[in-house]
Amino acid sequence: MQYPEAIAKLIESYMKLPGIGSKTATRLAFFTIDMDEEDVKEFAESLLAAKRDLHYCSICGNITDEDPCEICRDANRDQSKILVVEQPKDIMALEKMNDYQGLYHVLHGVLSPMDGKGPEDLNIAPLIKRLQKSEVNEVIIATNASPEGESTAMYLARLIKPAGIKVTRLAHGLSVGSDIEYADEMTLQRAVEGRQEM
Amino acid sequence: MYLEHLELAHFRNYDSLALDFSPQTNVLIGENAQGKTNLLEAVYVLSLARSHRTNDDKSLIQWGHDFAKLSGVIQRRVGRLPLEIVLSHKGKRAKINHLEQKRLSQYVGQFNVILFAPEDLGLVKGSPAGRRRFIDMEFGQINHQYLYNITQYRSILRQRNLYLRSLQRHQAKDLVYLEVLSDQLSGFGAEIIWARKNFLQQMSEYANAQQQQITQQREQLIFNYQTVLPTAEIQSSEQLYQYLKEQYQKQQKRELQQGTTALGPHRDDVSFIVNDKNVQTFGSQGQQRTVALSLKLAEIEMMKAQTGETPVLLLDDVLSELDDLRQTHLLQTIHNRVQTFLTTTSLDGVARDIIGQPTTFTVSSGKVIH
Numbered sequence: 001m002q003y004p005e006a007i008a009k010l011i012e013s014y015m016k017l018p019g020i021g022s023k024t025a026t027r028l029a030f031f032t033i034d035m036d037e038e039d040v041k042e043f044a045e046s047l048l049a050a051k052r053d054l055h056y057c058s059i060c061g062n063i064t065d066e067d068p069c070e071i072c073r074d075a076n077r078d079q080s081k082i083l084v085v086e087q088p089k090d091i092m093a094l095e096k097m098n099d100y101q102g103l104y105h106v107l108h109g110v111l112s113p114m115d116g117k118g119p120e121d122l123n124i125a126p127l128i129k130r131l132q133k134s135e136v137n138e139v140i141i142a143t144n145a146s147p148e149g150e151s152t153a154m155y156l157a158r159l160i161k162p163a164g165i166k167v168t169r170l171a172h173g174l175s176v177g178s179d180i181e182y183a184d185e186m187t188l189q190r191a192v193e194g195r196q197e198m
Numbered sequence: 199m200y201l202e203h204l205e206l207a208h209f210r211n212y213d214s215l216a217l218d219f220s221p222q223t224n225v226l227i228g229e230n231a232q233g234k235t236n237l238l239e240a241v242y243v244l245s246l247a248r249s250h251r252t253n254d255d256k257s258l259i260q261w262g263h264d265f266a267k268l269s270g271v272i273q274r275r276v277g278r279l280p281l282e283i284v285l286s287h288k289g290k291r292a293k294i295n296h297l298e299q300k301r302l303s304q305y306v307g308q309f310n311v312i313l314f315a316p317e318d319l320g321l322v323k324g325s326p327a328g329r330r331r332f333i334d335m336e337f338g339q340i341n342h343q344y345l346y347n348i349t350q351y352r353s354i355l356r357q358r359n360l361y362l363r364s365l366q367r368h369q370a371k372d373l374v375y376l377e378v379l380s381d382q383l384s385g386f387g388a389e390i391i392w393a394r395k396n397f398l399q400q401m402s403e404y405a406n407a408q409q410q411q412i413t414q415q416r417e418q419l420i421f422n423y424q425t426v427l428p429t430a431e432i433q434s435s436e437q438l439y440q441y442l443k444e445q446y447q448k449q450q451k452r453e454l455q456q457g458t459t460a461l462g463p464h465r466d467d468v469s470f471i472v473n474d475k476n477v478q479t480f481g482s483q484g485q486q487r488t489v490a491l492s493l494k495l496a497e498i499e500m501m502k503a504q505t506g507e508t509p510v511l512l513l514d515d516v517l518s519e520l521d522d523l524r525q526t527h528l529l530q531t532i533h534n535r536v537q538t539f540l541t542t543t544s545l546d547g548v549a550r551d552i553i554g555q556p557t558t559f560t561v562s563s564g565k566v567i568h
């Protein structure tokens with residue numbers, strides 16, 4: 001038997017999400033049919049709104065509904081430090097610990113020729129420009145502890161250090177290979193406090 | 199240590215299986231293509247989280263199914279330990295004592311096995327890649343740091359080769375990134391070479407002792423490690439790191455032309471010298487087999503020395519490949535000391551006087567009868 005077209009389409013859409021195969025997609029699709037109409041409406045509208053209202057901050061690359069983002073606009077934050085992360089969700093994790101007061105910069109990935117990502121493909125040139133016309137005296141690199149995260153950190157250090165700006169790397173109290181996204185707040189706090197000069 | 203209990207679900211031609219083993223010799227008897235090697239392979243996978251005969255984990259899953267599950271209980275001096283591996287199309291998961299391990303390099307090393315298959319008899323004569331794999335499997339089981347360094351090295355090497363290729367084709371131009379990759383590669387490369395040097399030195403002594411015993415003192419075996427390590431002046435892995443970095447700088451032009459990494463431990467090899475001659479080129483087939491056997495027995499001794507536990511020995515069809523003298527030496531060395539799994543199509547020609555009363559299992563189309 002074939003699924004009615006509406007269901008088949010819904011399954012197909014779910015399958016476009018990362019980590020979802022046909023089995024899970026089918027389960028989700030049938031679940032959606034059983035949901036209240038109100039809830040489904042809200043769901044559909046949030047999907048659209050997220051796509052319509054969110055963009056990348058033109059200064060730091062974070063996800064935001066206003067440009068520049070809330071963090072970049074906040075004059076009370078410490079303008080002398082920039083913490084560099086791989087993804088916007090890393091900022092969420094770091095902000096949750098409520099301890100770091102400086103600014104951020106999102107690379108949107110790491111150097112990885114295997115995934116077709118060279119230096120020009122990351123949000124690096126804007127970072128260098130940003131440093132040239134600012135009062136930043138420390139760049140804290142918080143890429144993950146994967147081999148690619150390490151290459152990216154070393155690469156940035158080589159670009160930035162000659163300008164006389166201090167470059168530090170998160171102390172990986174984070175176990176090797178673990179991601180910022182999944183680290184708990186205590187571990188993150190220790191990692192930021194114990195950062196080491198590169 | 200020994201494997202006390204094994205359960206399989208949807209592994210190769212085993213739909214479902216649960217077996218208890220003897221701490222001594224377990225003989226698996228069966229016709230061709232019934233699943234004897236598959237069973238040894240299962241024990242191997244439980245130990246090393248990968249197969250010895252394929253890199254493709256999916257081929258281990260029974261046809262028509264979407265996962266394979268292997269679980270076992272091992273006995274060590276410190277007590278029992280349950281292990282579990284699940285292979286699926288999404289990847290593999292490994293549990294020690296019911297706890298999922300984040301990294302496979304953390305899983306490997308709990309349960310040590312040594313496999314001896316007919317292919318190993320060709321180790322001496324075969325390709326350098328085969329010898330490197332042998333070294334990595336052996337040392338990786340004993341030393342987590344080594345295994346970790348190898349995996350890191352491999353992934354940086356892959357990235358570096360791809361990047362060199364795009365530089366070669368002028369699709370990329372940033373040499374700073376190349377230097378970063380060279381630095382990283384030098385770091386892990388130096389650790390690997392340094393560890394191999396020390397390991398091989400130790401293992402060489404164990405292997406020589408075995409070789410002398412098998413040949414009644416007639417043959418002396420020495421390992422010769424071939425790597426980028428220049429002679430005496432380098433005294434530490436730190437110095438080696440500096441040396442490798444310089445070498446990558448010197449070779450940059452050549453590497454950019456060829457689009458691939460010119461030197462490093464991925465090009466290492468080891469040769470075996472018997473009575474001052476390289477057995478690979480000058481040895482008889484019998485001598486090469488003796489060296490292969492000495493190597494395997496040396497692995498057992500070395501693991502014992504490093505971990506305090508005797509590993510489990512998997513002998514796949516090798517007895518029939520060894521002559522009486524070597525067979526006797528092998529069986530005497532392991533008898534009553536090492537849990538052994540041995541596959542054969544029949545017990546004829548096996549020196550039964552030495553194994554005594556083995557526990558036998560009959561293997562027939564994915565079923566095992568005790």
Ligand SMILES: Nc1ncnc2c1ncn2[C@@H]1O[C@H](COP(=O)(O)OP(=O)(O)OP(=O)(O)O)[C@@H](O)[C@H]1O
Nearest residue numbers: 210211230231232233234235236257258259260261
């Ligand atoms: N993924 C799989 N699913 C089901 N069956 C498989 C799978 N992979 C291999 N087989 C089957 O397993 C059998 C081979 O088993 P195995 O290699 O263990 O044989 P063996 O008993 O060691 O034989 P020999 O004495 O020839 O070495 C073959 O019949 C093959 O078709």
Ligand SMILES: [Mg+2]
Nearest residue numbers: 234235236515
């Ligand atoms: Mg076989």
Ligand SMILES: [Zn+2]
Nearest residue numbers: 057060069072
């Ligand atoms: Zn911003």
